[in-house]
Amino acid sequence: MVKPAKTLPPELLPWLDLLNDQHDEMLARTIELAEINSGSLNRDGVNRVLEKLLQLTSGLSKDHERIPVNPWSVVNDNGEIIQHPLGDALRIRKRPEAPLQVFLCGHMDTVFPKDSPFQKVVWLDDDTINGPGVTDLKGGILVMLKALEVLEQSPWAGQIGLEILFNPDEEIGSPGSAPLIEEAATRVHLGMIFEPCFPDGNLAGQRKGSGNFTLVSHGKAAHAGREHHLGRNAIRALCDFVAAMDDLNGQQPGITFNPGYIHGGGPTNIVPDRCIHKFNIRLEQPDDEQWCMQKLGEIIDSINQRDGIHLALHGGFTRKPKVLSHANKQLLTLAKNIGHELGIPLDIKPTGGCCDGNNLATAGIPNIDTLGVQGGAIHSDQEYLNVRSLVPRARLSAALLLSLAHASAQGDCFDWLKRKE
Numbered sequence: 001m002v003k004p005a006k007t008l009p010p011e012l013l014p015w016l017d018l019l020n021d022q023h024d025e026m027l028a029r030t031i032e033l034a035e036i037n038s039g040s041l042n043r044d045g046v047n048r049v050l051e052k053l054l055q056l057t058s059g060l061s062k063d064h065e066r067i068p069v070n071p072w073s074v075v076n077d078n079g080e081i082i083q084h085p086l087g088d089a090l091r092i093r094k095r096p097e098a099p100l101q102v103f104l105c106g107h108m109d110t111v112f113p114k115d116s117p118f119q120k121v122v123w124l125d126d127d128t129i130n131g132p133g134v135t136d137l138k139g140g141i142l143v144m145l146k147a148l149e150v151l152e153q154s155p156w157a158g159q160i161g162l163e164i165l166f167n168p169d170e171e172i173g174s175p176g177s178a179p180l181i182e183e184a185a186t187r188v189h190l191g192m193i194f195e196p197c198f199p200d201g202n203l204a205g206q207r208k209g210s211g212n213f214t215l216v217s218h219g220k221a222a223h224a225g226r227e228h229h230l231g232r233n234a235i236r237a238l239c240d241f242v243a244a245m246d247d248l249n250g251q252q253p254g255i256t257f258n259p260g261y262i263h264g265g266g267p268t269n270i271v272p273d274r275c276i277h278k279f280n281i282r283l284e285q286p287d288d289e290q291w292c293m294q295k296l297g298e299i300i301d302s303i304n305q306r307d308g309i310h311l312a313l314h315g316g317f318t319r320k321p322k323v324l325s326h327a328n329k330q331l332l333t334l335a336k337n338i339g340h341e342l343g344i345p346l347d348i349k350p351t352g353g354c355c356d357g358n359n360l361a362t363a364g365i366p367n368i369d370t371l372g373v374q375g376g377a378i379h380s381d382q383e384y385l386n387v388r389s390l391v392p393r394a395r396l397s398a399a400l401l402l403s404l405a406h407a408s409a410q411g412d413c414f415d416w417l418k419r420k421e
Ligand SMILES: [Zn+2]
Pocket: 107, 136, 137, 170, 195, 196
């Protein structure tokens, strides 16, 4: 087993100190990016963020690829499948021949749509701004870029090859960019993803997997007064499904079913012939997916026995659980030790949330996915960023990169990183 350096070699510290006067710049760029609306379905807005990032990374590498991704298929309120076009992805590569290949990823989109009232950044107090995506994850983009600036200036940069992905669709489960993450996983040894850390500064370890589904219930319309007996009520069938599905909660450890949205029916003098239901499933073990699909199938089959009723299930599991491999534990320990050295106390905590770190772990690549900024209330209009976390978090990521590069230059072999499990 190789040292992940327990302590930072002292010769790295002067390079980290290059970051100490970067606060104002990081803050200004974060606010600039946050004030570009980039809701996942606001293609133009996401592409404006991409253009900004092209400028911000022009000095980093010449190898920029702007990559269109497939549109996002969803079932609309009428039960029809429609396609939402998405913004492009930006991939930047450098030194693909270097001994250690690192994947760095941050998403450009937010959960706030183009017409959201939440568009501007305001100060809450001396240390805190409130704004859309300031923490999830525009601040994290600056953490990544500043950490890379330090690596590039250092004498050890040649040890590390970079594959950077700015993706347009993380907040909807990365439907378009997942293939780019999988592709990167065939080329890299580890991943650094710049989702926010927890509000208390800790990092995420294992994560649950997630599936998003839409159930469309088809019945038969009829006059509620004259011919009620000829109708087949789609709402009733759907409600029976929801109740039976909700009863699955608690039957298997770590698996939850959440009915999240119902739409259907119309005038009350008509037996409704259509109703849709969107729901989410979370689970802890990759094998749990089979159990869920079997149970859902049993409920649907039994309701579909009824005359004139048809339930159709769309969607699936978009992210597998992130189970920590040996290498992933080593990597997290390295980050924790470096944090300790830098005076950034951090612990590793499991979470029910998921992100691109799930995708990368599923492809066998150890990664840390909460290297971004410290803040909270993400996905709400209360989202805030502790601006004093910008420089320390950039120091943490820079130190991680430098210590890996430094160890590689000393001839350490990184068995724990390069051994596929
Ligand atoms: Zn995020």
